[in-house]
Amino acid sequence: MYAQMVTPETNGDESSPELAQFQARIDAGDTIEARDWMPEGYRKTLIRQISQHAHSEIVGQLPEANWITRAPTLRRKAILLAKVQDEAGHGLYLYGAAETLGVSREQLVNDLLTGKAKYSSIFNYPTLNWADIGVIGWLVDGAAIMNQIPLCRCSYGPYARAMIRICKEESFHQRQGFEIMTVMARGTPAQRNMAQDALNRWWWPSLMMFGPPDSQSPHTAESARWKIKLLTNDQLRQRFIDQTAPQADYLGLSIPDPDLKRNEETEHYEFGEIDWSEFYNVIRGNGPCNTQRLRTRRQAHTDGAWVREAAIAYAQKRAKNSK
């Protein structure tokens, strides 16, 4: 979901003894570590998946950072700052995990800035007002947690351990969002309307975070066999809806889906058709904010160049003086 469109590599040499042993280790619940033998397909797919996830954490700071200076109270401002700071940290943990697979940080950053690498479609939507900050914490971080909890048990050690750290930190993100929603949903009629409007705009894009339907993701099997994807897109989406719909009821807000209803027999919610053309359009770069997000990242990278150079120069000078 943060890695929505990972096309796994397949293995050329399907029958090598190393490959059989590798698969046996995974089937036995062993964790694969950086120096262990692994097939190229596994390595490449993981690099793609972990780096898409990392890029999403980094770009994901932008829509929320938009409201830091305009947070309604000092308390909210401190909380939002702390959350955005966490997201930067999540990006760093994940870049670090990807680097254990032999790719360089420079390459990863480059792939993001040139538009070669993907990040989650959700961060290409604008944050129009303060209620959006509430909805993002509640729904977007909620969906992120839903996706990330199973990954704490994935087969690649450095990725699994990064996920454990991240999941611990995400919990406050979702709660602070829900708190904002609670306050607004119980506030003045104008505040209520803002909360409902934000939910209306973010609901469907949040469902798209889990990626295309299983029928359109033909490579899930490979990733499942490797245990780098533990639940399918549709399974995760269903769980998310089942958990979130009652929360919306508590807030007294209505989810913008006339077909949403609980099936008492299956104990799951049924829901309406998702507009996948919108999703593919955003993924292809045509969402409301794609251009702006990449422009902002590139600008930040260029503006930071002198800092990176100065730090190296200073370190060199210190090393020379201490000789």
Added chain:
Amino acid sequence: MTDWPLWEIFIRSQNGLSHKHVGSLHAADAKMAIENARDVYARRNEGISIWVVRSTDLYASDPSDKETFFDPAKNKIYRHPTFYTVPPEVKHL
């Protein structure tokens, strides 16, 4: 006396866990440090993987800076989920 350098030893105790510092020892080179670490720190199957790092390659935070360095995180209690009250009827938050 020995000229062997000091090494810091890190052991992964179990499948999936990260390496943890367990202590240090002297050895002539990395290979010897790993072998000795097995005999000194993993005689009872305490580990499945060992990392060794020359002690001189390890940099540490300054103990006398401890307060100024770490205290700023103390009053940011809103970084913890327990800072927020979740109504009992709301599940999965």
